[in-house]
Amino acid sequence: MNKHCIEGKEPLNNFKHALKIMRITLFFLFFCILFSSADNSYSQEFTIKSKTASIKEVCKEIEKSSDFIFVFSDNSEKVLEKKVNVEANSKNVREILDAVLSETGLTYKIFDKQIVIYESTKAAPSKTVEEANVVTLQQPAKRQITGKVVDVQGQPVIGANILETGTTNGTVTDIDGFFSLSIEKNATLHISYIGYLAQEVNTAGESTFLISLQEDMQSLEELVVIGYGTRTQRDITTAISNIGSETINKSITMSAENAMQGTMSGVQVSGTTGNPMGRPTIRIRGTNTWGVSDPLYVVDGIPITEMGAGIEGEHARIQDVRGPLNIMTMIDPNDIESISVLKDASAAAIYGVRAANGVVLITTKKGRQDKPSVDFSSRFGIQNITQELDWLSTPEYTRFVQDVFASDPERNLNEANIGRFDPSSPRYLGNSPTYNWEDAVRNKNAATQDYSVKVSGGTDNTDYYVSLGYSDTEGTVLVNTLQRYSGAVKINTKINDWIRTGINYRLVNAAGKAAPDDYFDLIRSAPWQPIYAAEGIPGYNGYAYAVGGIQPDGSYANQKLYGAGTRINEVGRSNTNDQRYDSWRNMGNIYLELTPLKGLTLRGTVSLDRYITTRYTFSDYDANGFDYTSGDPRALGGGKSVGSYGERDTHNNNLVQELMMNYANRFGEHSFDFLFNFSNQKYDAKYRITSTEYMTTKKDYLRNLGGERNYTSVGSEQLRWALQGYLFRVGYNFAHTYYLDATVRRDGSARFAPENRWGTFPSLSAAWRLKSESFMEDILWIDDLKLRTGWGQLGNQEVRDMAYLSAISKAPHYAMGNTTQNDRPSSGAFYEGATIFGIPNRDLTWEKTETFNIGFDSQLFRGLSLSAEYYYKKTHGILQAIDIPPSVGVVETPVANVAKVQNQGIEITANWQSKIGQLNYAVGANLTTTANKVLETYKHIPTSGGTVEEGHSMFYHKAYKVAGIFQTDAEAQEWMQKYEDVNYISGKVGAGDFYFQDLRGAPKEDGQFYSEGADGKIDSYDMIDIGKSIPGYFYGINLNAEYKGFDCSVQFSGVGDVIKYNRIKALTFMPTEGDNVTKIVYNAWTPENPQNEYPRLVFGDPAANLRYSDFFFESGAYFRLQNIQIGYTLPQSVYNASKNYIRNIRIFIGASNLFTITPYTGLDPESDAYPAPQTLFMGLTAKF
Secondary structure, three states: OOOOOEOOEOHHHHHHHHHHHHHHHHHHHHHHHHHHHHHHHHOOEEEEEEEEEEHHHHHHHHHHOOOOEEEEOHHHHHHHOOEEEEEEEEEEHHHHHHHHOOOOOEEEEEEOOEEEEEEOOOOOOOOOOOOOEEEEEOOOOOEEEEEEEEOOOOOEOOOOEEEEOOOOOEEEOOOOOEEEEEEOOOOEEEEEOOOEOOEEEEOOOOOEEEEEOOEOOHHHHOEEEOOOOEEEHHHOOOOEEEEEHHHHOOOOOOOHHHHHOOOOOOEEEEOOOOOOOOOOEEEEOOOOOOOOOOOEEEEOOEEOOOOOOOHHHHOHHHHHHHOOOOHHHHOOHHHEEEEEEEOOHHHHHHHHHHOOOOEEEEEEOOOOOOOOEEEEEEEEEEEEOOOOOOEOOHHHHHHHHHHHHHOOOOOOOOHHHOOOOOOOOOOOOOOOOOOOHHHHHEOOOEEEEEEEEEEEEEOOOEEEEEEEEEEEEEOOEOOOEEEEEEEEEEEEEEEEOOEEEEEEEEEEEEEEEOOOOOHHHHOOOOOOOOOEOEOOEOEEOOEEOOEEEEOOOOOEEEEEOOOOOOOOOHHHHHHHOEEEEEEEEEEEEEEEEEEEEOOEEEEEEEEEEEEEEEEEEEEEHHHHHHOOOOOOHHHOHHHOOOEEEEEEEEEEEEEEEEEEEEEEEEEOOEEEEEEEEEEEEEEEEEEEEEEEOOOOOOOHHHOOOOOOHHHEEEEEEEEEEEEEEEEEEEEEEEOOOEEEEEEEEEEEEOOOOHHHOEEEEEEEEEEEEHHHOHHHOOOOOEEEEEEEEEEEEEEEOOOOOOOOOOOEEOOOEEEEOOOOEOOEOOOOEEEEOOEEOEOOOOOOOOEEEEEEEEEEEEEEOOOEEEEEEEEEEEEEEEEEEOOOOHHHOOOEOOEEEEEEEEEEEEEEEEEEEEEEOOEEEEEEEEEEEOEEEEEEOHHHOOEOOOOEOOOOOOOOEEEEOEEEEOOOHHHHHHHHHHOEEOOOOOOOOOOOOEEEOOOEEOOOOOOOOOEEOOOOEEOHHHOEEEEOOOOOEEEEEEEEEEEOOEEEEEEEEEEEOOEEEOHHHHHHOOOOOOOOOEHHHHHOOEOOEOOOOOOOOOOOOOOOOOOOEHHHEEEOOEEEEEEEEEEEEOOHHHHHHOOOOOOEEEEEEEEEOOOEEOOOOOOOOOOOOOOOOEEEEEEEEEEO
16 A cells, blocks of 8 residues: 555545546547537638539539538439539538529538438429529628717727627727728628627618717626625625625635635635635734634525634634534535625624624525526646655754754753664664655645536526535545535525515535644654554554554553654554544525515515534544553553544524515605614524443444443533524615615624613715716716715624623532542542632623724726725724632633724725727736724733733734844853843853843833833843734735637735744754754854854753744745636537537636745745645536
């Protein structure tokens, strides 16, 4: 077996799979091209001029000029001698034969290159053979026309496309809008230009034309989902970002969240990795709180709620119960029509206490009133971690350790390492092989594939949409996989003129294996530690043990086999033990809609989101040898068990009931829109876990729970809350020029004490469409301009459940006396105790966020869309832990609504669309800046380890600042006579060590936490703000082009004004006796390599050179080619050849994460724990 395989799957198999997919795709392409070429053969044009030639002679003339071969039936010979006059200019074979064989009683069929002429079964008027049939197919003479193309103001349109329909004959207008073209008699012209509606012009009887193009307002008329409805783009008064299915489909991950990265202003997506189960981090216009900052997701009107996703996720137990599976991967991106992000309070206030961090609205596709269509899509790709670290080999590492010990002769070796680095010892490791842990941990050429079939259509009264999908993605690290099967049905039907109903249902199964926690931690094992079992290397299941395990004499050896630095063999453990997740999700809603009066809509909806995730865990006791912390497995399960097994079921139930009344009407130039909504949401979650230490088989299909009570355990927990809300929204606009929207949401949450459950969240927004004003009519370069502003309040209900109550924990036990209990002599009698779980706070309520924004949306120069906006957000009532003495004896620290944070910045979005000949192109970019600042904390006390402090960005990086490196021992002694560094070990500090800046000292006044200015002492007070963890700005750039069926899209994303702790540097630039290091250690200061950047490396680190300092921080800015895709859509001739059973076929190839430009020297500026992989893919979409 290949030792680098993952679960027995060789990487070569993925290449074979890729080649198979490529062969199928190429065959399909060849088949389509064959159709295309055949159609092109039939369209070959001939010019024939012949008088009194027989039909057979005309056929022979065609044979000479083409690859066609004529075959004649026996009963057609006499008629073939008939004489005809033929005059054909540039006509294809069908046109000629149709004319020549007319009124002869003969017909024909074309089989590829063979044409068969035979007697028709239909009677035809017969003529004698001698009668000459005059066939004239002469090309009509062309005529010259001229014209001018202008806009509605009479200004010339430069570069407009003028095309004679049905041909490739065309031209473009000049700088004055004029054109001249030679066309056939009675031809029709097609006139088009970016930003204008295309026109068809009949030229019959005219030779001079003045053509006026109307502005294309489609982009302004596009519908945008706003929550409880839609609006046209031009009528939006709030801050909303939106992407459609075209953009979503370009993302190749299993979760549609990643499609938002770099494509929306104000929306930061980070933490994308190669883990298909991974959860990216979404932040909308900054980070509002140090509690829960995730936005609310709403899928087809269902607010998504998940156990462990809110404040309860702070508890490690609940976080573990939540599991690693991102539930958003359980919505097939192929089914999504659009994603809208509500960014300000005036947009998001309709969701009240859940909307403080923004709202992500996901709308799935539905059927159209059209004939049935079938859409098929497929994609296959391979992905790899391409980042490499320059590790030391075994000989290099042993020499490195020898040099480090030489720098500190007083240092004693770890007992387990005695002789390991001594070339004269039989235990010397320097001659051992070098084992490549980086290679072993990676899943090379990890396959990713996705297939989807959708059937949709509709009539005047009913539309339907049905989809099936399958996706399978292997992670790029160890055993990490995710498979998804999905199905969806959406039906809307009109029962009569005033009753409409519909159902939307989605069933998804996702199953897979989670990745180990930290990729970097897996690859830093000692280079001499074996990965795979071999002769002389004990192991199990093909992998090497880390300890001796069970010995021939029956004893268990738990000593590390390869020195003190021996690490857990995670490769062996992960491939031997088994932990799988299996999740089923039922999601849907049903509605009834009444329209008893014009403009009045009543709608009742019931929605349910229910999913169950089961974790199956089997630990093979023979795998204990991979882990030096596991111990003798015979101590478990009575000594006869082969392993332990557990199942954990996590249930989530989210029921939403809504009643909506909407009245929208227009009276002259006045448009009104009134909305009332009542919602009732009930949520409950629970988990049950059962396990046993006693298993008699390792076969997965025979695993079950049971055994003696001593070896089994059962546990459970449940959560529940409810939310009710009333929504009132009023919208008004006058002549699509002046807009005003007001919203009031009142919510009651069961998470708070009864007297504080209800809250009111108002918002107000307005817009002025200046382009509609008369004074803007003469400004021709402005096609549309709208100013808008908004204000509102939002809430965040993510606080501890029932924190207003004081729970009693009966978990503690205590012993009293000296009686003997079982096998514990004189241990005393055990009694059940009790403790207060937490101090109640009945005043606790939701965090509130107040927002203000002002900006404009514009369309300029008939191709440029430009929007800019300033936003300001202030969150107050943030929950902060209140410090109390440990002697109080409570389990949980009390919290109160005391802190404040602000975010402000600007958003700019620009898109340019144009056309050069047949080349359509678009260039887009967006930029968002974020300035985060903590305004107030509890009694002004810094929290979160001091990284949340008034006047600073939240979670700033706090560290010492390096001042320099001592170049001589004398320099070190002179410095230490002036300063005291509390981290220095006296007598051990010298040349090559860091010295640090003295910037602050102990507080001198009440209410201070430090004092500014040097105090002669280097201590924790000198740890200062060295940079932000929240990026100061992020951006995206998008390029798109189309030319004659080919299309190309390129997407870039990036962040800036952020620093990152380089954990790779911190854990590889260090002296060790086991964990491997990179060649960065060769940069260390030595007498032979004196410099002022890297300190010396010495065991014990007496100068604390490796303390938390700016030496380990780097810029986390990056510029990444996120996605590139090139496609080709087959020409219309292919579809004609299939009699239009095939409507569209597109073939594409692409890549993601092709390169990243960054000053960061770790693995990935987004994630060192699981770097983003590079993916190469290909695919096909078809419509039937």
